[in-house]
Amino acid sequence: MQDLAALIRAVPDFPRPGVMFRDVAPLLADAGSFARCIDALAEPWQSSAVQAVCGIEARGFIFGAALAQKLHAGFVPLRKPGKLPPPVATVDYQLEYGSDQLQVQHDAFRPGERVLLADDVLATGGTLAAAAALVGGLGAELLGASVVIELPALQGRGRWPVGKALHSLLRY
Ligand SMILES: O=P(O)(O)OC[C@H]1O[C@H](OP(=O)(O)OP(=O)(O)O)[C@H](O)[C@@H]1O
Numbered sequence: 656m657q658d659l660a661a662l663i664r665a666v667p668d669f670p671r672p673g674v675m676f677r678d679v680a681p682l683l684a685d686a687g688s689f690a691r692c693i694d695a696l697a698e699p700w701q702s703s704a705v706q707a708v709c710g711i712e713a714r715g716f717i718f719g720a721a722l723a724q725k726l727h728a729g730f731v732p733l734r735k736p737g738k739l740p741p742p743v744a745t746v747d748y749q750l751e752y753g754s755d756q757l758q759v760q761h762d763a764f765r766p767g768e769r770v771l772l773a774d775d776v777l778a779t780g781g782t783l784a785a786a787a788a789l790v791g792g793l794g795a796e797l798l799g800a801s802v803v804i805e806l807p808a809l810q811g812r813g814r815w816p817v818g819k820a821l822h823s824l825l826r827y
């Protein structure tokens with residue numbers, strides 16, 4: 656995992672003063688590292704019969720779509736409001752400042768479909784918890800989540816549903 660960590664760029668004071676932004680662009684640009692990253696995200700789920708991987712807009716799309724291919728699963732986008740044609744299911748969630756929404760198409764899952772969530776960063780955990788609520792609310796079976804980076808100081812795991820697996824590759 657050291658080789659992957661070396662390709663995460665730390666950008667101070669972006670997008671706001673006081674935030675250390677963890678930029679995955681150098682990792683994505685390196686073919687071998689991107690492939691190893693997807694292998695590592697998939698590894699805990701190889702025997703879980705995952706049927707759909709949900710990626711969270713926007714950076715979660717990149718990892719989620721590649722992970723879906725790796726696991727021979729379909730891909731479902733979870734999007735910011737107003738991007739998907741209706742009918743959609745919507746969940747509201749809190750950000751560090753203010754609130755936002757995630758949406759998914761209402762017929763995205765079959766009943767009991769086995770679903771994995773994917774994103775680049777787990778920070779406060781609001782986004783991933785909202786995604787979990789959205790998937791569960793539509794009658795799919797949430798298996799868990801894989802993320803590239805976890806920021807433990809922000810205690811995002813505390814907002815994640817108890818008993819569901821949450822795998823992260825790198826912690827800062
Ligand atoms: O754990 P949280 O505090 O909820 O933060 C994590 C989320 O923040 C970032 O997304 P962002 O909303 O910045 O969108 P982007 O991928 O479009 O840049 C990141 O890609 C996660 O989805």
Ligand SMILES: Nc1ncnc2[nH]cnc12
Nearest residue numbers: 674675676677678776778
């Ligand atoms: N520090 C951070 N770096 C990159 N993406 C983030 N999303 C939330 N916090 C982030």
